[in-house]
Structures are given as structure tokens and as C-alpha cells.
Amino acid sequence: MTEPASEPPPRLVIVEDDPAFARTLSRSFERRGYLVHQAASPEALNALVEAHVFDYAVVDLKLGTASGLNCVQMLHNLDPAMRIVVLTGFASIATAVEAIKLGAAHYLAKPANTDEIEEAFRSASGNPGVPVEGRKSSIKTLEWEYIHTTLAECDFNISEAARRLGMHRRTLARKLEKRQLR
Numbered sequence: 674m675t676e677p678a679s680e681p682p683p684r685l686v687i688v689e690d691d692p693a694f695a696r697t698l699s700r701s702f703e704r705r706g707y708l709v710h711q712a713a714s715p716e717a718l719n720a721l722v723e724a725h726v727f728d729y730a731v732v733d734l735k736l737g738t739a740s741g742l743n744c745v746q747m748l749h750n751l752d753p754a755m756r757i758v759v760l761t762g763f764a765s766i767a768t769a770v771e772a773i774k775l776g777a778a779h780y781l782a783k784p785a786n787t788d789e790i791e792e793a794f795r796s797a798s799g800n801p802g803v804p805v806e807g808r809k810s811s812i813k814t815l816e817w818e819y820i821h822t823t824l825a826e827c828d829f830n831i832s833e834a835a836r837r838l839g840m841h842r843r844t845l846a847r848k849l850e851k852r853q854l855r
Contacts, residue, residue, distance in 0.1 A: 682708045684725065688718050688732040688744050689760075698731065701787040715739050715747070722751055729794055732777070734761035734768055740828050742771055749776020756794045760785055767822035820848065 685707045689695035692713070699709045710725060712718035714736055730748050732741045745757055757779075759772040764782040772780050779793035820838065827833040835845040 682706050683729060684708045684710075684727045685729040685731070686710050686712060686718065686721060686725070686727045686748075688712045688715075688730065688736065688741060690714065690733060690736045698787070698790075705787065705791070712744075715744050718744050718747070722748070726752070727755060730755055730757045731790060732757060732759050734759055734772070735829060738829055740825065742768070742775055742825070743828075745772055745777050746775040758790055758793045760790075765818050765821040765825075767818065768825050771825065820845070 683706070685702055687695050687698055687702075687709060689698065689711065690713045695711050695713070699711055702709050707729075710721050710727075712721050727748070730744075732744045732748070734741045736744070741759060745759060748755055748757055753776065755776075757777045759768075759777045759780045760783050761768065761780070762783045764780065769780045779796060781789060781793060820834070823837050824831070824834045827837065831845055831849070832842050835842040838845065
């Protein structure tokens with residue numbers, strides 16, 4: 674009697690430049706039966722996708738000085754069916770919109786756990802039941818979103834963003850130290 678063919682494990686790539694977080698996330702997904710690969714930069718991801726095919730991706734929004742949005746676009750162009758989740762330590766409306774437009778299935782704020790990421794992988798459509806009443810944004814929040822939008826437009830180049838914002842580079846750097854982009 675032959676045994677039924679078993680399903681291959683789901684293939685996941687984690688694009689994260691924080692080695693401790695990437696290792697923790699990898700181990701958690703491996704315990705759940707995923708075959709996991711890691712990339713710490715867009716260049717490392719390019720090398721991985723040449724040798725492997727993935728069903729799922731978890732992409733950090735900020736990879737050192739690089740933008741994870743480029744990785745989202747590249748992964749989506751390779752396989753539009755791939756379920757891509759973007760993680761970030763400070764979510765902004767601008768980057769959430771861009772991530773979804775570039776092919777991400779979901780956008781989560783850190784810290785996100787494995788359960789939340791898997792739920793995002795399974796979530797194939799939007800939720801019309803999400804409450805629309807919101808609170809008014811503070812001046813600081815509006816300023817931060819404007820700064821973050823400008824940074825995203827400059828591909829996270831701090832010098833160029835400071836020039837476009839009309840502020841000194843050190844002033845922008847101090848503001849960024851107060852609120853991490855991760």
C-alpha cells in the first residue's frame with residue numbers, strides 16, 4: 674500500500690536586516706512547518722530568488738539605507754500570487770498605500786507575531802467591518818507622516834529628504850532618532 678503524497682512545506686522568505694529578529698521569526702515559522710530562507714538586503718534577496726521559489730514573503734520596510742518597497746515590487750513582479758506581508762516599526766499611511774499598490778497583501782506594525790503574520794497571509798480580501806471612526810491626527814503625527822512620506826519618496830536618503838523638507842540634515846537625523854522607522 675502506498676502512502677498518499679504529502680504536500681510540500683510552504684516556502685517563505687524573510688527580508689529583514691535585524692539578525693536577531695530574523696532568526697526568531699525564522700525559527701517560529703520553521704516550527705510551523707515552513708521552509709524558511711532569509712535575506713538581509715535587496716541584493717541578498719536577488720540572489721535567493723534566482724535559486725528558490727517562494728509562496729510567502731515577510732519584508733521589513735526599512736533595510737538599512739534601502740527601502741523594502743523595492744523588494745515588495747520585485748517579489749510581486751516575479752510571482753503575483755505570492756502572499757507578501759510588510760512589517761514596520763512605524764506605520765504610515767503613505768508607505769502602507771505604496772506597499773499595497775506594489776503588491777503586498779498586508780501591512781503590519783512591529784512587533785507582529787507569527788500568528789498575526791499567518792493571519793495576514795490567509796487574509797485574501799479587505800475587511801469592510803473595520804471601524805472608520807478615527808481620532809484627529811495631532812500636529813506631531815502629521816509632521817511625522819509628512820517626513821516619512823518625503824523619506825519614502827527619496828528612497829530613505831536622509832540628505833535628500835532634508836533638502837526637500839527645507840531642514841538641516843542633523844535636524845532631520847535628530848527627529849528620526851526620536852521615532853524609529855523600523
